[in-house]
Structures are given as C-alpha cells and as structure tokens.
Amino acid sequence: MDLKQHLSRITPDDREFREAFEQATVSKPDYARYYLRTLERTKAKEKEPWSLPNEDPTEITLEHVLPKTPNLGEWAAFDPDAVRKYSRRLGNMCLLQKTPNSNARSDEFLEKRALYGASPYFLTNELARFETWGPQEIEARQRDMARLAVHAWPI
Numbered sequence: 515m516d517l518k519q520h521l522s523r524i525t526p527d528d529r530e531f532r533e534a535f536e537q538a539t540v541s542k543p544d545y546a547r548y549y550l551r552t553l554e555r556t557k558a559k560e561k562e563p564w565s566l567p568n569e570d571p572t573e574i575t576l577e578h579v580l581p582k583t584p585n586l587g588e589w590a591a592f593d594p595d596a597v598r599k600y601s602r603r604l605g606n607m608c609l610l611q612k613t614p615n616s617n618a619r620s621d622e623f624l625e626k627r628a629l630y631g632a633s634p635y636f637l638t639n640e641l642a643r644f645e646t647w648g649p650q651e652i653e654a655r656q657r658d659m660a661r662l663a664v665h666a667w668p669i
Contacts, residue, residue, distance in 0.1 A: 528664045535660035536653075539602040543576045550576075550609050550637060553659055556666040557636045577610040577638075578602075579630075579647055581620040588622045591648030600649055605656025608638040623647035 526534065540546040580589060582601045592600065600606055610618075610633065618626045623646065631642030637659070644651050 525669055528669075531667075531669075532660045532664050535604075535663045536657050538604050538656070540604055540607070541602055546604065546607050547574075547576050547609065549604060549663075550607060552666050553662050554609065554635055554637055556662055573612055574609050575612050575615045577608050577615050577618070579606050579608065579623060579626070579641065580652070584620055588620075591646070596649060600652050603652050603656055605652040605654075605659060608633075608641060609635050610638060 580601050614629050627642050633639045
C-alpha cells in the first residue's frame with residue numbers, strides 16, 4: 515500500500531473538511547492570521563506569497579468584528595453565551611492595518627463597516643456587504659470561508 519492510500523483512510527475528504535471548517539474557532543491570533551492570509555491568497559488566486567511568514571504582526575492586525583469583550587448594549591444580537599461561542603469563530607475575524615484597527619476599538623458594526631469596505635483585503639472588504647452583524651452573518655461568512663478553505667488546503 516502506498517502512502518497516499520494509507521493516508522486517505524485517516525484524512526478527511528473535502529466535504530468533511532469543509533463541514534469541520536464551518537465550525538472552527540481560533541484562540542491563537544498567530545493561527546488566525548495564518549488562516550486568514552492563506553484564505554486571502556486563495557481568494558486572490560495568488561501563486562506566490564504576498565507576505566513573509568515572520569512578518570511583523572503589529573503592522574497587519576487581527577480584528578474581531580464582534581469584540582472579545584463587547585459592550586452588550588451596543589451588540590444586541592449577542593448575549594454572553596453567544597459572545598463566547600462566536601467571538602473566536604474565524605468568520606468573525608479579519609485582517610486590518612494597525613492604525614484603523616486601533617481607532618475602531620470595540621465600535622459597533624455599522625460604525626466599522628466603512629472601514630472594512632475600504633480594505634484592500636478581499637475577505638475584509640466583503641464584510642461591508644453585510645447590513646448587520648450577528649450569529650447568522652458569522653455563520654454565513656464562515657461557510658463561504660470553508661468553501662474557499664477546500665481550495666486553500668487541497669489534499
């Protein structure tokens with residue numbers, strides 16, 4: 515039996531991978547940035563890397579659309595349990611330059627929407643198409659990312 519056959523028994527197929535990715539949460543910022551950079555490259559159909567693996571993480575930062583600790587009065591679609599469930603979902607994260615991200619802080623989604631729309635990153639820019647930001651939007655965005663992930667990490 516060759517290696518590929520052996521690994522096929524323990525490696526998920528595209529459907530299984532996509533379904534698992536649809537539910538993925540990421541608690542380590544470096545991992546989330548890696549996933550988002552790779553998905554971004556796949557979306558852009560780039561064959562060559564657009565950044566170095568050891569790039570300075572303070573230049574392009576990881577943004578949580580729903581903040582990890584939001585003012586719940588400003589994020590009515592989320593109760594404390596939903597914040598725990600969705601704030602670390604990959605569908606809730608994007609890449610932003612340091613200055614715009616720090617200026618946006620924990621602002622409401624509608625206040626940050628124009629910032630996302632001005633981003634040159636495809637996945638960040640696409641956030642501007644959403645009218646609201648709640649659990650359904652996070653899940654929809656992550657489903658889109660999961661379809662892209664199958665191409666980003668082909669087997």
